[in-house]
Structures are given as C-alpha cells and as structure tokens.
Amino acid sequence: MSELVARTGRHHQRYEAGCRLIAGCIPFRFRYSEDSNGNKSEKILEVLMINSTSGPGLLFPKGGWENDETVEEAAAREALEEAGVRGELMHFLGHYHFKSKTLQDEFSPEGRCRATMFALFVKEELESWPEQSRRVRTWVTIPEAAQCCRHSWMREALENGFKKWNDDGMVRTMKATNNQLDACEGDNNTN
Numbered sequence: 142m143s144e145l146v147a148r149t150g151r152h153h154q155r156y157e158a159g160c161r162l163i164a165g166c167i168p169f170r171f172r173y174s175e176d177s178n179g180n181k182s183e184k185i186l187e188v189l190m191i192n193s194t195s196g197p198g199l200l201f202p203k204g205g206w207e208n209d210e211t212v213e214e215a216a217a218r219e220a221l222e223e224a225g226v227r228g229e230l231m232h233f234l235g236h237y238h239f240k241s242k243t244l245q246d247e248f249s250p251e252g253r254c255r256a257t258m259f260a261l262f263v264k265e266e267l268e269s270w271p272e273q274s275r276r277v278r279t280w281v282t283i284p285e286a287a288q289c290c291r292h293s294w295m296r297e298a299l300e301n302g303f304k305k306w307n308d309d310g311m312v313r314t315m316k317a318t319n320n321q322l323d324a325c326e327g328d329n330n331t332n
Contacts, residue, residue, distance in 0.1 A: 154205035160238070163256040164215035165203025167234065167303045168226050170263045170280070186307065187280040188299070189263065190289070191224050194275050198291025201298070202226075203256055212257045213315075224278050225270025226263045232314045234258040234302030239294040258298045259315075260306060283307070 155162040168189035173181040190199035202223040206215040213230055220226050241252040266278075281289065283304055290296040 153207045153209065155208060157255070159251065160253045160255045161241075162206040162212075163203050163254050164206040164212045164219060164259075165201055165256055166216045166220050166230065166259045166261040167201050167299060168220055168224060168228065168261045168263045169303075172280075185282065187282060188286050188303070189224055189226060189278055189280055190286055191276045191278050193291050196291070199279060199281075199286070199289045200291055201258075201295055203258075206257070213259065216257070216259045217261070220261055221267075222271045223276055225267040225273060225276075226261070226278075227265040227267070228261045228263040230259045230315050231262050231311070232260040232306050234260055234298050234306065237294040237298050239292065256294065256298070258302060260303055260311075 170187055170189070172185045172187055174183045174185055176182045188201075190201060193200050202220045204215070204219040204223070206212055210218065217227070217230060220228070235258060237256045237258060239254050239256065241254050270276075283299065286299055287296055290299065
C-alpha cells in the first residue's frame with residue numbers, strides 16, 4: 142500500500158471573482174453510551190474536529206478546491222488529508238464566505254474565500270494519514286463543537302447547516318457513490 146501524501150501549493154487551486162474556492166466537511170458519526178450493565182443506551186451524534194496549526198480552537202477539515210477535482214472530491218480529500226477519515230458525503234450544507242489573513246495571494250489579494258461545506262458520514266478512521274504529525278482529531282457533540290470552533294463561519298455551517306439538517310431528520314440529499322444501502326439509513330434520527 143502506498144503512503145498517502147497531502148497536496149500542497151496553490152498553483153492548481155480554483156478562484157472565482159477574487160475568491161479562493163474552499164471545500165470542506167463536517168465529519169460525523171453515531172456513538173452509543175452504555176448503561177451501568179454495559180448495555181447500549183442513548184445514541185449520541187458526534188462531529189469530528191481537528192486542531193488548528195496556527196492558534197487555539199478547533200476546525201472542521203477544509204482546504205483549496207483544485208482544478209482536477211469536483212468540489213465533492215475536494216471535500217473528501219481534505220477530510221482524508223487533515224483528519225484521516227473516509228466516508229460518504231450525505232448533504233450539502235451551504236456556501237460560507239470569509240476573509241483569511243493568511244491566505245492572501247495574487248488571485249485573492251484581500252484573502253476572500255468561499256467555502257462549500259458538506260456533511261460527511263464517517264465510515265473509516267485511519268491510523269495513519271498525511272497530516273497526522275500536525276493534526277489531532279477530537280470527537281465532540283454539536284454544543285461542544287459550537288463552543289470550541291475557531292472560526293465564526295464554521296460555527297455558522299455547524300449551526301445553520303449541519304444542526305438544521307440533523308433537526309430535519311438527516312435525509313440523504315446527495316447521490317450515493319455505490320449501490321449499497323446507505324449505512325446511515327435507520328440511524329438518521331438522533332432524537
């Protein structure tokens with residue numbers, strides 16, 4: 142098996158009207174708590190966050206959308222590179238605009254970015270991934286994620302995109318990538 146390597150550089154990234162185009166996701170899973178007898182009891186929805194390499198707070202995986210991939214492929218790649226997870230994109234959460242002080246370049250001198258965010262149902266957590274030496278992944282509940290989220294636009298994607306989708310029953314809105322029965326089906330009501 143070949144070693145996974147993160148893509149670097151910006152010479153193949155997409156820009157539109159002075160905005161750097163970003164793709165990302167909110168990875169999620171379901172966990173069951175156990176009662177005192179060791180039996181599964183309450184089903185808990187958790188989202189996966191990673192540490193920021195430039196300061197305090199946690200983030201959702203995201204990065205530049207490159208010319209040779211779809212936005213969905215870019216979001217899945219970023220989840221793999223930064224958080225070491227694979228899964229199924231379940232729902233488009235929206236577009237979120239922000240300014241980056243560190244991502245200014247000749248194509249986006251003001252650092253304007255537009256992030257396209259998705260919900261990613263995690264099916265596999267890798268033991269080894271491209272950015273594991275720089276990233277720590279943490280599973281948290283939605284309220285915990287809202288409290289520790291570093292960027293307001295990511296908090297907005299969580300609260301106005303992901304949480305609303307969860308409250309509406311988490312119906313899959315994206316085409317499945319295979320013919321298997323959706324692994325999340327039947328587990329999509331967390332209430």
